[in-house]
Amino acid sequence: xAAITSDAEIEVRRPRRSVVAGVLLVVWVAAYFLLRGIDTLxxxxxxxxALHRWLTEHRDDVGQGxxxxxxxxIAVGNFVVLLQDLISQPSFDRPVPVxxxxxxxxxxxxxxxxxxxxxxxxxTAAGFGxxxxxxxxxxxxxxxxxxxxxxLLSLLVxxxxxxxxxxxxxxxxxxxxxxxxxxxLPTFVYLAPLTLFFAIGPAAATIATLIYAAPPxxxxxxxxxxxxxxxxxxAARSLGSTHGQTLTKVLLPMSRSTxxxxxxxxxxxxxxxxxxxxxxxxxxxxxxxxxxxxxxxVGVAFNAGLAIVVLAIVLDRVTTAAGDRPWRTANLRRxxxxxxxxxxxxxxxxxSRTYVWAAEFPADGTLGARIATITSSVTNWVQDVxxxxxxxxxxxxxxxxxxxxxxxxxxxxxWLVTAVxxxxxxVLGGWRATVPAVVCTGLLVAxxxxxxxxxxxxxxxxxxxxxxxxxxxxxxxxGRNHRxxxxxxxxxxxxxxMPPFVYLVPFLALFGSSRFTAIAAAVVFxxxxxxxxxxxxxxxxxxxxxxxxxxxxxxSWQVISKVQLPVARRAITLAVNQGLIxxxxxxxxxxLVGAGALGYDVSAGFVxxxxxxxxxxAGLAIVxxxxxxxxxxxxAARRTQNYQGSNRNRSRGxxx
Amino acid sequence: MKRLRYAGxxxxxxxxxxxxxxxxxxxxxxxxAGKDCGTFNLTVSPWVGYxxxxxxxxxxxxxxxxxxxxxxxxxxxxxxQGFATGEVDVNLENWGHEDLKKKYITEDKVAVxxxxxxxxxxxxxxxxxxxxxxxxxITDWKNLNKYAALFKTSESGGKGQLLDGDPSYVTNDEALVxxxxxxYKVVQSGSETALIxxxxxxxxxxRPLLAYFYEPQWFFNEVKLVKINLPKWTxxxxxxxxxxxxxxxxxxxxxxxSKKFADSGSPAYDLVKRFKWTNEDQNTIARMIAVDxxxxxxxxxxxxxxxxxxxxxxxxx
Numbered sequence: 003x004a005a006i007t008s009d010a011e012i013e014v015r016r017p018r019r020s021v022v023a024g025v026l027l028v029v030w031v032a033a034y035f036l037l038r039g040i041d042t043l044x045x046x047x048x049x050x051x052a053l054h055r056w057l058t059e060h061r062d063d064v065g066q067g068x069x070x071x072x073x074x075x076i077a078v079g080n081f082v083v084l085l086q087d088l089i090s091q092p093s094f095d096r097p098v099p100v101x102x103x104x105x106x107x108x109x110x111x112x113x114x115x116x117x118x119x120x121x122x123x124x125x126t127a128a129g130f131g132x133x134x135x136x137x138x139x140x141x142x143x144x145x146x147x148x149x150x151x152x153x154l155l156s157l158l159v160x161x162x163x164x165x166x167x168x169x170x171x172x173x174x175x176x177x178x179x180x181x182x183x184x185x186x187l188p189t190f191v192y193l194a195p196l197t198l199f200f201a202i203g204p205a206a207a208t209i210a211t212l213i214y215a216a217p218p219x220x221x222x223x224x225x226x227x228x229x230x231x232x233x234x235x236x237a238a239r240s241l242g243s244t245h246g247q248t249l250t251k252v253l254l255p256m257s258r259s260t261x262x263x264x265x266x267x268x269x270x271x272x273x274x275x276x277x278x279x280x281x282x283x284x285x286x287x288x289x290x291x292x293x294x295x296x297x298x299x300v301g302v303a304f305n306a307g308l309a310i311v312v313l314a315i316v317l318d319r320v321t322t323a324a325g326d327r328p329w330r331t332a333n334l335r336r337x338x339x340x341x342x343x344x345x346x347x348x349x350x351x352x353x354s355r356t357y358v359w360a361a362e363f364p365a366d367g368t369l370g371a372r373i374a375t376i377t378s379s380v381t382n383w384v385q386d387v388x389x390x391x392x393x394x395x396x397x398x399x400x401x402x403x404x405x406x407x408x409x410x411x412x413x414x415x416x417w418l419v420t421a422v423x424x425x426x427x428x429v430l431g432g433w434r435a436t437v438p439a440v441v442c443t444g445l446l447v448a449x450x451x452x453x454x455x456x457x458x459x460x461x462x463x464x465x466x467x468x469x470x471x472x473x474x475x476x477x478x479x480x481g482r483n484h485r486x487x488x489x490x491x492x493x494x495x496x497x498x499x500m501p502p503f504v505y506l507v508p509f510l511a512l513f514g515s516s517r518f519t520a521i522a523a524a525v526v527f528x529x530x531x532x533x534x535x536x537x538x539x540x541x542x543x544x545x546x547x548x549x550x551x552x553x554x555x556x557x558s559w560q561v562i563s564k565v566q567l568p569v570a571r572r573a574i575t576l577a578v579n580q581g582l583i584x585x586x587x588x589x590x591x592x593x594l595v596g597a598g599a600l601g602y603d604v605s606a607g608f609v610x611x612x613x614x615x616x617x618x619x620a621g622l623a624i625v626x627x628x629x630x631x632x633x634x635x636x637x638a639a640r641r642t643q644n645y646q647g648s649n650r651n652r653s654r655g656x657x658x
Numbered sequence: 659m660k661r662l663r664y665a666g667x668x669x670x671x672x673x674x675x676x677x678x679x680x681x682x683x684x685x686x687x688x689x690x691a692g693k694d695c696g697t698f699n700l701t702v703s704p705w706v707g708y709x710x711x712x713x714x715x716x717x718x719x720x721x722x723x724x725x726x727x728x729x730x731x732x733x734x735x736x737x738x739q740g741f742a743t744g745e746v747d748v749n750l751e752n753w754g755h756e757d758l759k760k761k762y763i764t765e766d767k768v769a770v771x772x773x774x775x776x777x778x779x780x781x782x783x784x785x786x787x788x789x790x791x792x793x794x795x796i797t798d799w800k801n802l803n804k805y806a807a808l809f810k811t812s813e814s815g816g817k818g819q820l821l822d823g824d825p826s827y828v829t830n831d832e833a834l835v836x837x838x839x840x841x842y843k844v845v846q847s848g849s850e851t852a853l854i855x856x857x858x859x860x861x862x863x864x865r866p867l868l869a870y871f872y873e874p875q876w877f878f879n880e881v882k883l884v885k886i887n888l889p890k891w892t893x894x895x896x897x898x899x900x901x902x903x904x905x906x907x908x909x910x911x912x913x914x915x916s917k918k919f920a921d922s923g924s925p926a927y928d929l930v931k932r933f934k935w936t937n938e939d940q941n942t943i944a945r946m947i948a949v950d951x952x953x954x955x956x957x958x959x960x961x962x963x964x965x966x967x968x969x970x971x972x973x974x975x
Contacts, residue, residue, distance in 0.1 A: 046832055197736060197739055201739060201740065201742075201743040201745055202730075202732060202736060202737075202739060202740055202743075202745050202746075203730075203740075203743075203745045280731065281732075281733060281736075282732070282736065283730050283731065283732055283745070289731050292704070292731065293731065295851050296704055296705065296706060296709075296850070296851070297706060297876075297947065297948040298851060298854060298855060298858075299951070356682055357681065357682055358681045358682070359681070389859075389863065390863075396812060397812045400812035400813075401812060405812070405815075506851075507851060507855065510851065510852055510855040510856075511855055511858075511859060514811070514856060514859065515821065515845075515847035515848065515852040515853075515855075515856055516811070516812055516813050517813065518812070593825075593846075593848050594848040594849045594851075594852065595847070595848055595849070595852055596813065596845065596846065596847045596848055596852060597848070598845065598846045598848070601848075602825060602846045602848055605825045605848065606825030606826075608733070608736075608825075609733045609734070609735050609736065609824075609825055609826035610735060610825060610826060611735060611757060611758065612757070613825075
């Protein structure tokens with residue numbers, strides 16, 4: 003389709019579709035006033051349906067005493083313990099681990115230098131030093147052991163799967179579907195069933211982490227292999243290469259840097275899972291965070307959260323540098339240097355095995371205590387100063403926007419909401435949206451949690467609107483101004499990796515336990531990803547285009563609204579979509595601060611035996627909401643834009 | 659060139675520290691681990707009172723018996739699964755949970771009871787002290803409807819709000835509100851953290867709050883919450899969950915251990931079995947942990963010094 007005709011089509015079509023959608027909404031509101039209270043399918047907090055009870059009763063049928071699962075658990079457990087013995091826990095009848103802090107720092111810095119460059123080596127040493135100074139050395143090494151184990155095991159599964167999906171179209175389609183599901187599934191949901199198969203402890207925590215962390219690596223490996231220019235493959239074939247040779251000599255080397263990006267994303271995902279996995283006894287920083295929150299000690303929680311962020315930044319920069327490094331054999335001088343460095347590392351490891359000062363980090367944690375104190379005072383100050391105002395804000399937003407919207411969703415008969423959703427999907431996204439809308443709403447009714455789903459949907463949509471507004475504003479600013487970009491990147495990184503549990507407590511103090519608190523937390527969590535994608539999109543707008551607009555005397559506002567935003571439309575659609583998914587993945591955490599509904603159901607199912615089945619159903623309902631929103635927004639976006647080939651649409655995983 | 663310099667610096671540093679040496683690890687053998695006690699896994703449930711139990715038992719077991727104690731931070735009901743797999747040996751504070759006792763003790767036979775902790779558990783509805791002072795008759799449930807408007811929030815849909823806690827807590831509140839014809843809506847705060855933060859804020863800023871809470875709880879040392887008197891509990895009045903119209907029963911919190919641990923003949927089992935103290939004792943340590951920010955070990959050490967006779971009875975001396 004030529005660009006010009008499709009643009010013309012949009013001009014004609016867009017008003018018509020929005021008018022139809024508007025009419026639909028008006029009809030809905032009118033019908034709500036006539037029909038409210040009928041067929042709302044509300045279900046009390048402790049009440050369950052037959053499906054929930056069935057799930058609860060059959061929970062033991064699969065899990066207990068299965069030889070295969072036991073074997074996996076023991077194998078994974080031993081692997082994690084081995085890593086812990088190496089770097090974190092006293093082992094082999096010694097009061098210290100096999101490699102003390104000096105050895106670990108030397109080894110990590112050397113690795114960063116060998117695979118990346120000297121800059122990231124310095125960053126690595128500094129980052130690890132900072133963590134040690136915080137007084138969190140052992141906890142961090144426990145977290146690192148678990149992360150390494152989970153990432154290595156993920157890659158063992160994900161890379162072959164990714165290659166397969168890269169080579170076969172059918173595998174690609176199946177993988178995309180499954181990965182979409184996996185990424186919307188709230189982590190809490192599979193923690194409970196996992197403990198059935200793999201009990202509790204480091205092994206189960208590692209398995210939970212690897213499930214959460216594998217998808218990006220699969221996606222990006224597949225994506226990388228599919229993006230190798232066909233010409234290169236054909237050239238190799240014509241020279242007589244077999245399939246295997248083509249794969250190892252052409253496809254893999256050429257896709258290496260993208261695969262490394264996948265590994266990077268897998269590491270990030272693993273780190274963000276660490277606090278949640280602490281709930282099933284994952285060792286490390288997650289424990290510190292959870293324990294601090296039990297005594298409402300925001301300072302200590304922040305201190306530990308900061309250690310996670312530092313680990314994340316180090317690992318991120320090292321893998322990024324490793325991805326950028328060209329794939330070539332080292333020259334002689336570098337080989338000599340590498341050899342010398344290796345000797346240095348061995349010396350450092352020997353020291354850390356022999357002397358106490360090199361084995362146990364010689365810091366008393368004063369830095370950590372100081373960070374904790376400062377954080378606590380800042381938090382208290384903010385609470386004291388803004389306390390009254392924030393309650394007012396909460397009540398205004400809740401009563402003015404959230405409650406009416408929620409009433410419309412929960413008070414209307416389920417069949418009316420379903421009809422409106424399906425009709426909207428059809429108008430906005432065509433059949434690509436209609437089919438998922440029908441299936442998802444149907445299954446939502448079947449879960450028995452319709453009313454709770456609607457409460458969650460109301461909060462999710464409101465949070466997403468805020469996320470998109472803030473994300474676009476920040477993203478445009480950062481995309482147009484390099485200095486702003488440099489300054490807000492680390493903040494965005496922190497927003498994404500800082501465990502949400504840490505900022506839930508200050509938010510509780512500011513807003514009390516309410517749905518609004520959950521919305522605020524979701525906004526903090528989702529704004530970074532939206533901002534990053536928008537900023538990248540704005541930056542990708544060709545300089546010539548912007549110059550042309552400037553030269554005809556357009557104001558900044560005109561350049562933004564008439565040139566940059568329309569050209570970056572695809573990135574913005576992706577940003578909206580990802581913002582939605584991120585908001586939705588915070589729903590469970592929202593349940594912990596008073597948002598109730600599905601998030602509460604899921605966490606109740608995790609901790610209460612009688613509610614196990616209901617929790618599972620609630621998890622499924624969150625996934626269904628995710629798939630519904632994802633499919634409708636994507637289909638709507640596709641119909642709005644000129645169609646540029648669907649594979650770019652699938653690059654969602656890249657941005658995580 | 660820069661890389662070369664970096665490697666040079668590294669070597670120089672390595673050579674420099676090679677000269678200075680220091681205390682060797684071999685000089686620093688771990689304290690002789692008790693051979694007859696060995697290791698046991700202790701679950702730590704997510705409230706500070708429990709942590710106080712865990713602190714003192716693990717301190718005494720480590721110092722007096724030479725055991726190695728591995729603490730596992732786990733949600734209360736999740737921890738029960740650990741009895742079967744060996745992940746958990748000891749639970750020091752169990753709140754009722756007849757269903758779990760039936761499954762793991764009677765049916766699966768992987769756990770056994772190890773007697774009372776001596777701590778009395780109380781569950782109920784509480785208001786911050788300023789409210790009890792200003793509205794003295796609020797502590798009688800019959801007057802709750804009179805004050806319902808006070809407790810209205812953005813979450814309660816025009817009714818008064820009754821704030822509930824962590825999803826793992828034992829609660830009859832929805833049935834109670836219905837069966838006592840109270841004009842209230844149960845709103846889930848979702849966590850102990852949220853409950854405490856709400857009470858803290860309610861007392862500080864004089865905001866009305868009615869919420870589910872429980873004793874023993876370190877927070878009572880900070881804010882002396884006042885309990886609402888619900889219709890008196892009598893045995894059997896809460897037999898049918900949907901028809902409950904009476905207060906929560908008094909709980910005698912008890913200890914559960916794994917069958918394997920009970921049969922192991924470890925002196926640690928005898929310690930756990932004899933371990934018994936009071937709400938006051940528990941709150942003392944809990945306060946040191948939660949408010950004075952001592953580590954559990956420091957808090958336990960301090961308490962043990964002041965209460966040696968009690969500790970001696972646990973050790974059978």
